[in-house]
Amino acid sequence: MPDIPLWNKCNNKCLMCANTAGFSRNASGDYGLLKQAYRLEKYLCGAGAYRKNSRTAGAWNLTGGEPTLNPDFIKAINYFRRRLEGEELTLLSNGRRFSDPAFAAAFAEAARPPFILAVSIHGPAAAAHDGVAGAKGAFKETLLGIRNLLALPAAPFLELRVILHRLNYRRLAPTLSFIKRLMKGRRYRVVVMHYEIEGSGAGNGKKLEVSLSATARQVDACARSLAGFGEARLYHFPRCLLKPGLRRLAMVSLPPEDRAYPPACAGCRDREVCVGLMKPYLLRYGAGELRPLPLKD
Ligand code: SF4
DSSP states (O other): OOEEEOOSOOSOOOTTOSSOHHHHHSOGGGGSHHHHHHHHHHHHTTOOOOSSSTTOOSOEEEESSOGGGSTTHHHHHHHHHHHTTTSOEEEEEOOGGGGSHHHHHHHHHHOOSSEEEEEEOOSSSHHHHHHHHTOTTHHHHHHHHHHHHHTSTTOOEEEEEEEEOTTTGGGHHHHHHHHHHHTTTOOEEEEEEEOOSSHHHHHTHHHHOOOHHHHHHHHHHTHHHHHTSSSEEEESOOGGGSOGGGGGGBOOOSOGGGEEOOGGGGGOTTGGGOOOEEHHHHHHHOSTTOOOOOSOO
8 A cells, every 4th residue: 555655854864764855855734634635535536646655555654754743643643544444554653752651642542453653773772773863862762752652551563673784784683682672571573674775775875785695694693583573574685585494574575666576586486475676776786696496495
């Protein structure tokens, strides 16, 4: 289902953000509640109103910028929840505004299930996280936001994401351990993903560049840790780069228009259940890392 940008500004400046600087310069008036309602009603009538993922099955993604900065945020969550009754909604947020307990409570009240709040953790400590988020104090506020939500009886389901790039991929093991301690005794999901070469993620290429083989090796090295999560997923990883025991965690995490299957994939037994390569990644790195899986072992 479509990506719906709820707001175009952000209080973080994440190095690997997939948005362009131009997006944040759009007039914020375009993201107010009335405009949001107009676009959704148009979409529900069958007219194209959203740019990304509009033909893909699955959850509705409420994105940004940072959606919680929208002055109409709580009203917008109430509106989308009511209008898309029973549909799974996923809100992508840095979680910082939930450090205000009253705001967290109003959100939890509005975000009735099926609703997932996805928050990214960039490292196991403030310096590592804030360095990637480009905002001092972001880690502290994000954690406080998560704790405030966890203290509420009606908190939405939490998905904690670790987006890997050159600055943090070697810290995957301590980051996963940190998340386990933070969420001890809770039901949640962890997602480990390779960053996308888009927007700021493309502009900051010199700082971020790392191959899928390198991040997949770190993921492989964390296989035991990943097995210790109630639910774990891997996004944007070609299955042939992962050890066999982890392939079941690898999701087809991108819409068809963003995926590429180079000629090597044609004879691979996992072609139909694999995400392949991200198109910008294929352009930058080629397909030399892929090792098609034989039809029979
Ligand atoms: S060869 Fe292609 S289809 Fe097969 S696992 Fe690798 S990326 Fe996926």
